[in-house]
Amino acid sequence: MEEVVARGLWMYDGIAPTAVHVVKLDYDFWYEIGAADGDLEPGEVPELNESGHLYYVRHHAGKPFWPDSQGFHTPAEAIAAAESVIPGPVEWQ
Template sequence: MNGQEIVATGSWLYADIVLMPVFVVRLDYDFWYEVAQDEGTLAEGEEPILDSAGHSYYVSFKALRDDGSFWPDCGPHRSVDDARIAAESRVPSPITWQFW
């Protein structure tokens, strides 16, 4: 997938024993907007959710595929911080973050 970059990785504990990954991925487009546009299901006047540089941020709790692609579990967000906050609200334990 073009225009994709991992901007933060983290981990959290499932059941207090299993370390689980979380990724914040920056895209140079709004993933869900593009899907809706391709399917012809955009709402009238709907606009992509992008930051001032034209990026959207997504959270994925699954390991990235071998080809580097991912499936977004959360987003779009207009900043890496907004994506991190959203990720933290979805898991039962703190996330330890690393930034790129």
């Protein structure tokens, strides 16, 4: 299940408000893509946190869900990753 756990807003080029989201999934998105494509290494397993979730950064909205990052074990890690690639401050809600 997909759940937005943090919404951020930053100014693209200083003038255009642009959204960024941290999304919680109850599966390892990239593991599932590898499994569907037959690209997993022998013994490779999903890298979920102890609660069975991962957090991803998404710079766009829409369906189907497609993340713009690797999976992170905590929302704080995902927020830090988002802020590291955005060229300006993010206002989180």
